[in-house]
Amino acid sequence: ETLLPQILRDAGYQTAMSGKWHLGHAKTDYWPKQRGFDSFYGATVGEIDHFKHASHGIADWYRNNKPIKEPGFDNTLFGQEAVRVINAHDQKKPLFLYLAFTAPHTPFQAPKEYLDRYKNIADENRRAYAAMISVIDDEIGNVVAALEKKGIRDNTLIVYMSDNGGVVNSMFAGDSKVGGKLPADNGPYREGKGTLYEGGTRSVAFMNWPGKIKPGVFNGLMHVVDMLPTLVGLAGAKPGKDKPLDGVDMWPAISEGKPSPRTEIVYNVDPMAGAVREGEWKLLWSATLPQKIELFDLSQDKSEATNLADKYPDKVKVLQARITELAAQMKPPLLLMEAVRLTYFTPLVTPSPEEMFAAGD
Template identity: 35%
Template structure:
């Protein structure tokens, strides 16, 4: 038996290892439908001091990419696998679809929980709920406070004649604006957390997805803006920012801030139809143009050695899982598409990623079928890029919003040099034929791994009227 003093020293060594960075706390924040041009560090009109401060204390990611819509991005975050390999490449999951994302994959919270992390989720799931096994507390989260679908009302938590909100498995209906509710629960989680155990908080905000709703006090912060929808939208951004300010303060009050890595990203680009803005990038949510897929993102806090910098290297949504596992000191999951970027982010080293797939989707090609790849500085788009092909200046000075969402679908592939032409104005398809052939050939290789999209029809058994008015698992 070890002498008492040796046991005490062993316990102290383990505690120091946990608190000194081997196992940092990790907060992974996802903002929903936030545009490239919708934060203060890019747009002087946006009031987001808390986010701007965290970004300034850390590293802004200038070329961090996501999927064009919600469910595919969240699939990539959680699995480290391209959505086209697991059937989640086509649009976003609908409430009555009997579908669950990547049930055969070990996802991020499961791996962290297996390695001693306390795991919590707030906000939007959107990875399926037709059976309980699909839902957060069955997939690695110790607690869940949020909703299963892609959107709900910010005040009454309803969608399509049903309420959608859970405290773990318990159906509830919170009383306040959802952003405030999440802030309160985040504070509770942090205040009661056992500091001898590392923490993972997946904070998947509802904001700023439509419906466009915000307390009037936030809208009034933008009273000079003529466009009512844009006023409210930016008010939602500022409410989100306040919640992140509350999170930062709660981390400090709980004595966790200095050992916490904070990751922030949007899940796709802003949606001009609902007042999000990606200018000067081209396109929107739903499209594979840069405006739909180039995320506002940054890392801040524990382990980031070059604060106040902008990282120019490539990164994709599938990289977050291996990067977070590496930051946590946890063994990687095999057979993913993600690249461990932790050393690159920590030390501002060149990116290990040289190419990625924006999306491969062959379902209903006359509407949304498209394929896009980036290799080095070049990007190739084939098929319909998705709705919203144009460039949409912020409507701060306009009372009417013009989105020209249904402009003509290009008849030829589109090839861009994103280093010289980041806003995708000049199609090089006819000029750079050899480069086109190279990217096209590589994309065809990826297509060999594409599986059919899991996009079933609606199932009437899902109706909330069958479950006391709540969207509830148990019908598939």
């Protein structure tokens, strides 16, 4: 695949990343420097100790492709790096800066001065969660101030988004052991991270560009895959030579208030389950036994409390057919294939070399 930073760099942009990568760490070919970023500072895996910069005791902290050691709270350091990139930026080139905070991902940790701001919150997890959010607030403020000082604030589009809803089930809390109540609250939306319900998949996002985007709310359908064609289009670049994109350019809808061109959301399709949305209708289909089919009208039921599958069997049939169509296009997940191999082809007793030789293996 050709990634957004690769396309923008080919279009003349300086590209920089600070924060969490989590898109391949076992092979350096898949690290940020090899995937379109001129510079990279941060961690490659999905969860690290925010102070030790390590996962399972193994250090995960890099500048470009080289491991480094330094003290500090990771999210503060990510913000500081973003400011450094802005301050050093040569304005002869446009800049694409990707800042990926790890807060408020587990483990729930924050610097003491931030924890002290929330002494009134009795619950320990909730206090740390609030403190972590405040770190993000302050670092984003520092980034905006750096843009203003550099004189490029009015020529900069800022995009803020989350990758999923808050975690409300300890099964999806990550590698860290979390005691007590989980602190996230997804409001009226059902469940949270790790599920295909709205609490897990619907997340807040905003765009800010003075003079280019009017203050207001955009409620049209938009999927994260729409970010690439939207930003590439704004940069005057071309998407590249990849296979056809699933994303669509949302800029006319965002900047001019036009209707969203998107009518479908594909939440996920894998051998175990699938979920799609067409307009206001959403189908969740769990194929594992016992099979479960749920149909919701999100215009009337944003909390996904009333299953309408029995009432609208024709709608179920249409959306199931769409999931089946999508499933036919996908490659089997490597994790599932490995599980099948281990289940059906791994002997329960390891044979001796002599036995293996005799068997012709």
